[in-house]
Amino acid sequence: MIFPLHSIRWRIQAWHGLILFFAIGAFCLTAHRLAWDNQLRQVDNELERTMGRNLFRLLSRERKDSANADPPPTSPAEFFARLRAGKIKITDEVAAIFHGTETGYAYFRIDDTISKETLLSSDNFPKEFNWTLPENNPALSEPIEAFRIREQCREFAHASPNGINVFVGRDISAEMESLNRYAWSIALCGIGVWALGLLGGWWLAGRAIRPVQKISTTAARIADGNLSERIDLDGTENELDQLSRILNSTFERLHNAFERQRQFTADASHELRTPVTILLSETQRALKRERTPEEYRAIIETCNGTAQRMRHLIEALLLLARQETEDTGAHSESCDLAQILDDVQRHLVPIATDRNIQLHAELKNAAMKGNPTAISILATNLLANAITHHHPNDKEKNIYISTGSDDDGTFFTIRDDGPGIPEQDLPHIFERFYRADKARTGNSGHTGLGLAIAKVIADNHGADISVQSLPGKGSVFSVHFRKKLI
Numbered sequence: 001m002i003f004p005l006h007s008i009r010w011r012i013q014a015w016h017g018l019i020l021f022f023a024i025g026a027f028c029l030t031a032h033r034l035a036w037d038n039q040l041r042q043v044d045n046e047l048e049r050t051m052g053r054n055l056f057r058l059l060s061r062e063r064k065d066s067a068n069a070d071p072p073p074t075s076p077a078e079f080f081a082r083l084r085a086g087k088i089k090i091t092d093e094v095a096a097i098f099h100g101t102e103t104g105y106a107y108f109r110i111d112d113t114i115s116k117e118t119l120l121s122s123d124n125f126p127k128e129f130n131w132t133l134p135e136n137n138p139a140l141s142e143p144i145e146a147f148r149i150r151e152q153c154r155e156f157a158h159a160s161p162n163g164i165n166v167f168v169g170r171d172i173s174a175e176m177e178s179l180n181r182y183a184w185s186i187a188l189c190g191i192g193v194w195a196l197g198l199l200g201g202w203w204l205a206g207r208a209i210r211p212v213q214k215i216s217t218t219a220a221r222i223a224d225g226n227l228s229e230r231i232d233l234d235g236t237e238n239e240l241d242q243l244s245r246i247l248n249s250t251f252e253r254l255h256n257a258f259e260r261q262r263q264f265t266a267d268a269s270h271e272l273r274t275p276v277t278i279l280l281s282e283t284q285r286a287l288k289r290e291r292t293p294e295e296y297r298a299i300i301e302t303c304n305g306t307a308q309r310m311r312h313l314i315e316a317l318l319l320l321a322r323q324e325t326e327d328t329g330a331h332s333e334s335c336d337l338a339q340i341l342d343d344v345q346r347h348l349v350p351i352a353t354d355r356n357i358q359l360h361a362e363l364k365n366a367a368m369k370g371n372p373t374a375i376s377i378l379a380t381n382l383l384a385n386a387i388t389h390h391h392p393n394d395k396e397k398n399i400y401i402s403t404g405s406d407d408d409g410t411f412f413t414i415r416d417d418g419p420g421i422p423e424q425d426l427p428h429i430f431e432r433f434y435r436a437d438k439a440r441t442g443n444s445g446h447t448g449l450g451l452a453i454a455k456v457i458a459d460n461h462g463a464d465i466s467v468q469s470l471p472g473k474g475s476v477f478s479v480h481f482r483k484k485l486i
Contacts, residue, residue, distance in 0.1 A: 009202075009209045019196075021303045024190040024197075026108065032183050039175050040154065044147055045158040048096075049166050057082075057109055080164050090120060098122035106170045107366040111288050125299035126153075131167065133159045182213040211240040215247065227255040243289060263432075264422075274311045279303055316449040320432075323374065323456045335365035335375070337410050337481070338403045344379045345401055348419060352387050352399065362402040369480050370461050378457040381450040382414050382477045390418040411480040421469035429453040429467055454479075 037244035056079070082088050098106050101124055108202050109121040109129070133144060136281040144159040155169035218231045230251060231244040286299045345359050383401070388395050403412040421429060458465040458479055 002238055008173070008212065009205045009361070012205040013198070013202055014154065016205070017198050020194055020197045020201070024194050028183075028186045028190045031186055032179070035178055035182055039172075039179060040147075042171055043154045043170065043175065044156065045464075047154065047170060048167055050106060050108075050170070055094065055098075055166075057090050058091055058097075077162065079160055083110065083164070083223065084115075086119075088120070090122070095123070099124055100363065101171075103174050104171050106168070108166065108168045111165045111167070112163060113159075113165055120444060125167075126169075129167070129287075129407055131157060132154070133157055133165060139293055208345045211244070215240070215244060221246070224254070225250070227258055272310060273314075273334065275306045277405055278306045282306075312450075316453065319377070320449055320453050323377075323453060323460065332369050333373060334369055337368055337375070338363035340376050340401050340402055341412055342374055342381055344383055348380070348383055348387065355387060355390065355397070356395075357397045357399055360398060360400045360401070364402075365403050366403045366412070367406045367408045370481065373461065374457045378454045379412065379414075382479070383448050383456045386414050386416045386418070386475075386477070390416060409477055409480060409482040411478060413476055413478045415474060415476040417474040420475050422471055423469075426467065426469060430465070 045328070048210045049427055059079075073456055079088070083204055087334045098108055099122065105124060107122045107125045109125050111117070112119050131148070132144065144157075145160065146157045148155050148157075148171075152171060152173040153169045154172045155167060158166040158168075160166075173269050218229055230248050233248075235245055282286075282299050286296065291299075342361065342363055345361050349359060383399070386399050398417050400415045401412070402415075403410070405411070430451045433453045459483055463479050463481045465477070465479045467475060467477050
């Protein structure tokens, strides 16, 4: 079992949970901060109203219980002058508002910065109070205002240019308690959302990692020897689907490589069994007793012929294996199919002449891209096959070679007027070691791999190779390279 810290799913879950935690935490803190700022704005507005509308309005109102009361001040300057003169006192209405220490109580104090005295103060004003405001410039008409939180109270200070400082405060313990409850509620909601997000993230991580587990399981089965196993594609064309397609292509190449190795081993062991048996038989026969020089010579000639056949067979097998694994694109270059066929037919003219066969070439320029060496081997095998399997009589025989090009690419054909290929042999003509007629092969050293090699080279070049035959009238091999013309 994979240790959790090493599991991709756990790592995805850890990062998802961490990011979600910080995101929800930031949201909750922001919501709490906005609620707190909104609450403070409401309290600050109330403090300003308390000072402006309640405190000064009530202090400026004429006392109804005094017959000799002065008329109310008509301007702030007159109010502050009368305040300094001690003519303004705390009324019952003011005392009713600013009293006690119950939840939500309010208090105030008015100081004279010139005389350093307290002009008016509510009975419940805090005894330990220290708030030093910056000195106001009398030349300026704008007052200085400030807010602060002290313990569980919100306080407002108003410093007038004429030297009067007004301090108003209110207990906000109820608001703070309400905000604490709100903080706990959004914290619990955030934890709930985080838990749901973790569950959803675990499910999503499982779905995301499931294709990887499927790939890993399939790869393990392939590693155990089931080379035909492939990863199922979802058809979603996502990154994992593309990875699966690449891995399937890799597994296919590995499977083909193993199959080629197995086929090569099986072919070599099968085809070399007979020559090796002949060699052992001849050498054992030679060692049984003393023989005449002529007998030894005959045995050595038999062994030499058998060894030559083994060499040709091994060379053909190695060539076939090399062509099956060769990357044609790595050796692709511009070439002329007519030039390649001309070199091939000139090389095989002596063999054809010995068999009383005339080669007729009609070679037109056919430019293409490919591996000239491999194409030369392909053409050589097809032409040599036509020469080898022609009529074994004294009548003059003909083989016609032609090249050309069309809209799809380039092509060449090799046509003979030989005996043709029986219909039942046509489906197997490109199989390894298949011999349509043992009698026609004779002792030519035919390995049965020439056409198989030609088929592999054609497939490597993306070419179509086909054969048509009319028994008794000849056969035609065609190779069509479906590439763009140069």
